[in-house]
Amino acid sequence: MRFEFATATRIVFGEGTAATLPELVRTFGTRPLVVTGASTERGAWLVSALSAETALIAGEPTVDLVREGARRVQDAGCDVIVSFGGGSAIDAGKAIAIIATNGGEPLDFLEVVGKGRSLAAPSLPYIAVPTTAGTGSEVTRNAVLASTQHGVKASLRSPLMLPRVALVDPELTYTLPPAITAATGLDALTQLIEPYVSARANPLVDGVCVEGMRRVAGALRRAYHDGAERDPRRDMALASLFGGLALANAGLGVVHGFAAPLGGSFKAPHGALCAALLPHGMAANVAALRARAPELPALERYSAIACLLTGRKDASAEDGIEWVRALCQELKIPPLRAWGITEADLPGIVENAARASSMQANPLPLTPEELLGMLTAAR
Numbered sequence: 001m002r003f004e005f006a007t008a009t010r011i012v013f014g015e016g017t018a019a020t021l022p023e024l025v026r027t028f029g030t031r032p033l034v035v036t037g038a039s040t041e042r043g044a045w046l047v048s049a050l051s052a053e054t055a056l057i058a059g060e061p062t063v064d065l066v067r068e069g070a071r072r073v074q075d076a077g078c079d080v081i082v083s084f085g086g087g088s089a090i091d092a093g094k095a096i097a098i099i100a101t102n103g104g105e106p107l108d109f110l111e112v113v114g115k116g117r118s119l120a121a122p123s124l125p126y127i128a129v130p131t132t133a134g135t136g137s138e139v140t141r142n143a144v145l146a147s148t149q150h151g152v153k154a155s156l157r158s159p160l161m162l163p164r165v166a167l168v169d170p171e172l173t174y175t176l177p178p179a180i181t182a183a184t185g186l187d188a189l190t191q192l193i194e195p196y197v198s199a200r201a202n203p204l205v206d207g208v209c210v211e212g213m214r215r216v217a218g219a220l221r222r223a224y225h226d227g228a229e230r231d232p233r234r235d236m237a238l239a240s241l242f243g244g245l246a247l248a249n250a251g252l253g254v255v256h257g258f259a260a261p262l263g264g265s266f267k268a269p270h271g272a273l274c275a276a277l278l279p280h281g282m283a284a285n286v287a288a289l290r291a292r293a294p295e296l297p298a299l300e301r302y303s304a305i306a307c308l309l310t311g312r313k314d315a316s317a318e319d320g321i322e323w324v325r326a327l328c329q330e331l332k333i334p335p336l337r338a339w340g341i342t343e344a345d346l347p348g349i350v351e352n353a354a355r356a357s358s359m360q361a362n363p364l365p366l367t368p369e370e371l372l373g374m375l376t377a378a379r
C-alpha cells in the first residue's frame with residue numbers, strides 16, 4: 001500500500017474564533033483585501049477593523065471577476081487576502097491571491113478550457129473564513145471559476161493555492177436560512193460520499209469521510225429545522241471541513257462531474273445542483289457496480305455508507321440511497337428543472353461532463369446512456 005495525504009493549511013476551529021481574525025490577519029500583512037459575498041454587512045466589522053480594501057462577489061466567481069480582483073490587488077499593493085463568506089467568496093479570494101502573483105490572466109492557468117499553464121509563483125498569503133457549512137473550500141487547493149465565454153466551470157489548481165489559514169467558526173452559520181443550510185449541507189455530504197467511494201480513496205481519507213458522514217447523519221436535519229442550535233451547526237461545520245480535506249486528497253465523482261457543466265450554463269448555486277443530483281448519482285453508480293464490477297470495493301462501501309446514514313447494521317446500498325432521497329425531500333431540494341434545465345439540454349450536458357476533472361475519480365466509468373438516465377431522473 002502507498003498513499004499520500006497533504007494539507008499545508010493551519011486549521012483554527014471553534015465557536016467565537018472569528019473575533020481573533022483582525023489580529024491573525026496582521027501577522028501576515030498590513031494591506032489586506034477582504035473578499036465577501038453579496039451580503040456585505042456580515043463582513044463590515046472585519047473591513048473596518050482592518051481598514052481593508054474590499055471586493056464583493058455576487059454569485060459564483062467568474063474569470064472576469066478574478067482578473068479584475070487581481071488587478072485591484074496589484075494597484076493597491078495588497079499583501080494579504082481574506083475571504084469572509086460562502087464557497088463563492090472563498091474560491092474568488094483564493095483565485096485572486098494566486099493570479100495576482102502569477103501574471104494576471106486566469107485563462108492561462110484554467111483546467112479544461114484554458115491554456116493549462118501551471119502556476120509557478122507562490123500565492124499571496126490567503127486566509128479563508130467560511131460563513132456556510134458545505135464547500136470545504138477553506139482547505140482545498142483549487143478554485144472553481146465560471147467562464148461565461150465557454151459556458152462551463154473549471155478549476156485553477158495548484159498546491160500553492162492551499163490557504164495559509166482556515167478559520168472555521170460555526171457561530172457564523174447560525175443565521176443561515178434553511179434553504180442554504182440544506183443545499184450546502186448536502187454538498188458537504190456529497191463531498192464525503194464521493195471521495196469515500198472514489199477510485200483514489202485511501203485509509204486516511206476513509207477516516208475523515210466516516211467521521212464526517214456520521215456527523216451529517218445526526219446533524220443536517222436539526223440544523224435545517226432549528227438553525228440556532230449549537231451542536232448541529234458545529235457538526236455541519238466539521239463535516240464541511242472534513243469533506244474539503246477528503247476531496248483534496250481523493251477526488252470526487254459523477255455528481256461533481258455534472259455540477260461543473262451545469263453550473264457553467266445555468267444560474268444555479270453549486271450546492272443546490274449537487275443536492276439535486278446526489279441520490280441519482282448514488283443510484284447510477286450502485287446499479288453500474290452491480291451490473292459490471294461487483295468486485296470493486298466501492299460496492300461494499302455504498303453499504304457502509306448506508307449503515308452510517310441509517311444507523312442500521314444490516315442496511316444495504318439501496319437503503320442508503322433511499323435515506324438520501326428522503327432527506328432531500330424533507331429539506332425541500334428542488335429538482336434540476338427548477339433551475340431552467342430542460343430535457344433538450346441533457347445530451348449536451350452529458351457530452352460536456354465527460355471532460356470534467358471530477359469524472360475521473362468516479363469508482364467506475366459510466367456509459368453515456370447511464371449518465372443520461374441519471375440526469376433525466378434528477379430533472
Ligand SMILES: [Zn+2]
Nearest residue numbers: 135187191274
Ligand atoms: Zn461540491
